[in-house]
Amino acid sequence: MLVLTRKLGESITIDDNIKIRVEKIRGKQVRLGIEAPKETRIYREEVYNAIKEQNEESSQTNPDLARAAAKLLKTEKK
Amino acid sequence: MRVKTSRFGEVELSQDDILEFSEGLLGFGQLRRFIVLDDPNDEIFAWLQSCENPDIAFPILEPELFAGSYAIEIPRSDLEALHLDAQKDGRLFNIITIPKDPTQMTANMKAPILINVKKRLARQCVLQDNSLQIREPIFIKLQQRVVQNPETRFKPDAVAIGAVPVKRAPEAEM
Numbered sequence: 001m002l003v004l005t006r007k008l009g010e011s012i013t014i015d016d017n018i019k020i021r022v023e024k025i026r027g028k029q030v031r032l033g034i035e036a037p038k039e040t041r042i043y044r045e046e047v048y049n050a051i052k053e054q055n056e057e058s059s060q061t062n063p064d065l066a067r068a069a070a071k072l073l074k075t076e077k078k
Numbered sequence: 079m080r081v082k083t084s085r086f087g088e089v090e091l092s093q094d095d096i097l098e099f100s101e102g103l104l105g106f107g108q109l110r111r112f113i114v115l116d117d118p119n120d121e122i123f124a125w126l127q128s129c130e131n132p133d134i135a136f137p138i139l140e141p142e143l144f145a146g147s148y149a150i151e152i153p154r155s156d157l158e159a160l161h162l163d164a165q166k167d168g169r170l171f172n173i174i175t176i177p178k179d180p181t182q183m184t185a186n187m188k189a190p191i192l193i194n195v196k197k198r199l200a201r202q203c204v205l206q207d208n209s210l211q212i213r214e215p216i217f218i219k220l221q222q223r224v225v226q227n228p229e230t231r232f233k234p235d236a237v238a239i240g241a242v243p244v245k246r247a248p249e250a251e252m
Contacts, residue, residue, distance in 0.1 A: 069180035
């Protein structure tokens with residue numbers, strides 16, 4: 001991994017069209033400003049991973065389980 | 079044409095039934111072509127089936143079934159990618175996770191699927207709103223809705239959405 005040191009207000013550029021700037025530093029938090037083409041998909045990593053994990057789990061659903069769940073949903077709560 | 083699926087056997091469909099996810103789904107970026115399947119053995123869930131990997135299929139639901147107040151704003155860039163003028167022109171679905179205990183089922187509210195039904199374009203849109211849960215428990219709300227409306231059809235109209243019926247599996251009869 002490439003590691004760069006930047007000061008407040010300094011940036012890095014990636015290719016010709018992505019720019020990431022250190023906007024604010026407060027304690028352990030860094031606020032980044034990102035300029036990128038609108039089709040670039042940018043996510044907080046933990047959000048990306050959680051969605052990916054949910055997608056992976058859902059993609060393995062057994063149809064019998066869905067059918068059983070559908071039947072259970074039609075049953076009045078006792 | 080025919081598409082092989084591990085859950086529903088071979089499915090007969092036309093080219094127009096295929097939805098193109100130009101960027102795939104998160105974690106499945108290489109899979110671009112999906113179809114919505116209608117399982118006659120199941121009255122609630124529709125399936126988003128990959129045309130390229132028979133093993134990959136997601137149960138999906140329309141949010142109005144369990145989240146009446148799902149007021150979200152789809153980013154402009156997502157609408158543009160789908161060639162939609164407005165969010166209301168698309169059909170919205172949430173990916174559902176059904177664990178062994180179905181009462182613990184959840185919906186991904188943070189990253190819904192938006193479909194341009196006419197143009198057959200679709201996309202998983204990641205929303206910025208941090209109050210939206212990736213695993214929102216939905217069983218109780220969904221059950222209330224289903225039990226209170228016994229005559230309602232809950233699955234999307236197959237013709238309206240371009241869903242492909244799968245054959246009724248006799249062994250799955252319940």
